Amino acid sequence: MTLREMQAGQKARIEKVDASQPGVVRLMVLGLIEGAEVLFGNAAIGGDPLEVSVFGSAISIRKQQAGNFRVTPIDSND
Amino acid sequence: MTDHCAARVPVEKIKFRRRASATLAIIGNPNSGKSTLFNRLTGLRQTTGNYPGVTVEKHAGTVQLESTAIELVDLPGIYCLGGYSADERIAVDVILGRIADTPAPGGLLVVLDATHLYQGLYLLQQLMEMQVPMIVALTMTDVATANGIDISIDVLKKHLGGIPIFPVATTTGRGLDALKAALAGVVDSPPPQMPESWPELSQAADRLIEQMDTPVPRIDVIQALLHPDSVHLEILEQQLGKPRIAEARFTLFADEPPQAVEARRRYRWVRDVLGEALQQAPILERFEAKALRWLNLPWPATLLFFTVMALVFQAVFSWATPLMDGIDALAVGLSGWVSAHLPAGMVSSFITDGVIAGVGSVLVFLPQILILFLFIIILEDSGYLARAAFLMDRVMRSVGLSGQSVIPMLSSFACAVPAIMATRVISDRRARIATILAAPFMTCSARLPIYALLIAAFVPDESVGWMNLQGLVLLGLYMLGILGGLTTAWMLKRTALRGPKPDFALALPEFRWPNLQTVLIKLMDRIYIFLRRAGTVIFTVAIIVWALAFFPRASAIQTDMQTAIVQAESTLSGESLQQQIFQIENEAAAAQLSQSFLGRAGRFVEPVFSPLGWDWRVSAAVIAGFPARGVVVAVMGTIYAVGEKAEEASLVSKLRSATWPDGRLVFTLPMVLGLLLFYAWCLQCTATLAVIRRETNSWRWPIFAWTYMTVLGYTGALLIYQIGSRL
Structure with missing residues (x-):
């Protein structure tokens, strides 16, 4: 599963980032790296771009880019 | 400075x-x-x-x-x-x-x-x-x-x-x-100890420094290792040879992009530190937070964005207009006072038509720029503009740009000069240049007086549904500007600026109340940019246009005017005499302008513009507007012999009744629509060209922008007039 398939309000941990894709490094600089827990926020109309929060900081990410981040969902009841 | x-x-x-x-x-x-x-x-x-x-x-x-x-x-x-x-x-x-x-x-x-x-x-x-x-x-x-x-x-x-x-x-x-x-x-104080996050990096840097004949600071080596395009890399490679650098980089990064490895290493350390230093207590979500979250849902957020924009422009129009009228009245009053106290002639004309009119034509844009920038800065400081960039990213992407271009484009509704400077936040170079070339299409404050004059003169003041036809035309002109700008960006991104889609990695700050002092200081800063970059150019242009419209003087016209006034004084008196003298003076001014350099230029280029339905008067006013479009209305006032400080109403009636030598009306509907389109799309602003030159660091883009927009405006006006006149 990737960031792309997540739903609003869902939490997940990033497992693997494909850094070779263009533009991904810039998102890593903002903190989207392996091991980070992300909270999925709202998307813009049409479901793109998406909003993900990491450590309380919201980051805008395009849907196509989100496919480069493999994640494991975390049960939000934790 | x-x-x-x-x-x-x-x-x-x-x-x-x-x-x-x-x-x-x-x-x-x-x-x-x-x-x-x-x-x-x-x-x-x-x-x-x-x-x-x-x-x-x-x-x-x-x-x-x-x-x-x-x-x-x-x-x-x-x-x-x-x-x-x-x-x-x-x-x-x-x-x-x-x-x-x-x-x-x-x-x-x-x-x-x-x-x-x-x-x-x-x-x-x-x-x-x-x-x-x-x-x-x-x-x-x-x-x-x-x-x-x-x-x-x-x-x-x-x-x-x-x-x-x-x-x-x-x-x-x-x-x-x-x-x-x-x-x-x-x-x-001593510098801090090195962070423990990535010891291999600083160790690698230290090893390289030891081998250098003329050691450089460690941070320069670190930068050169992390950023292959760094200026320091060359110096390093000269001293140590490429293979040694390549080896050090491979040990550190293997095949991964250096900054990806850097992010992994450093953020791992950040997470460890925060795990120790930071405690997050569970908090009850407050009402505000819930409300803000609801407003961030896709549809409410988009609706809110358009509502905010509509309110901003509504405020700009309703607050700026009285202020602009006030500045206008002040300039007119001051000129009147000066011409009443100075003998008529070059000095008086220079002060009133040159200096005062020049300063006035700069100041008259200030209210609109001030109000629009005030709103933009408040939105910026509260974190909302980043949200707007997020919401509009999809739309901007369809023309090859990203949400980051939204903010400069909003600013260019006030003035393209600070807007073009605001494109510095755009990380993709091609997207930045495309945004710079799209910005001058947006309806800036200098276009409004011309729009207002032509709309008041030729668009009937009637209701269409719940909207006013004049307002509708104005809205249409704004849309025309947006359309022109976005289409230009789209075409450029497919041709000269073709390249990968610009990235869009943007942090979305949460809403926070703007700080008054910060807002005011930022506002002063933009106003200063406008006055310094645009104001000085507009003022200089106003003086040059004055000189072109004033020289050479034909003494015969002055003599004839004196004779006519003397004649009038012998036959008339009181109110009607004053009116007659006013009329004679205005006609003399128009005659002087007609044979001035500007008037001659207008006649000279009339053949170029006559396919657009423009006579030499309109052509002369348009030429005068090329260096700075703000002077057009004043020049029209002089050309149509109503005096440039006359009531708008008298200029309107002159325009309505202006004819060609054969008696046809000059200002027909197709001609006016063409003229409006010309002003919407033409780049008549030296200050904008200068700032494009500065920001792109080349002459290529300002020359291209000017030529392209002039051809576009001309062709558009030509098509509208030629097709419209045949319907």
């Missing part, structure tokens, strides 16, 4: 002003409260200047302390020392001392946002590797506490190599005095 601010400092204060003993750069993430802290520390003791050889403005301010003074340099926010956009690169270049003739700052004041320590500490550890004295201001501590975030300063300090940390709350001013008192000692 400092005089505009120094002028505001009372004289008695100057005596006590001490020379700054040291320079500190203030650096931090975007939206970390950096500018607000800068303003709180320096107050109004700020200056805006230029870095030598660089187009970016230098914002500096003085912090007055008991025994000394410190110069603080404000810099654009950054996330890393990589530097993607022009703005970010300048910040990195300043702190690393890479700008010629500007020494590196003596120390850093690092701003860490307590609510975003994650990204703040990422930057901080890179700064620590610079091995310069530094001090940390921990901002937003009040917001953090309200959000249930508990930060242990002592634990943080332990991990940050002994950097002094000062918690502050800029809203209340808590902690500011302690921070201020500590600033004086910063430059003499």
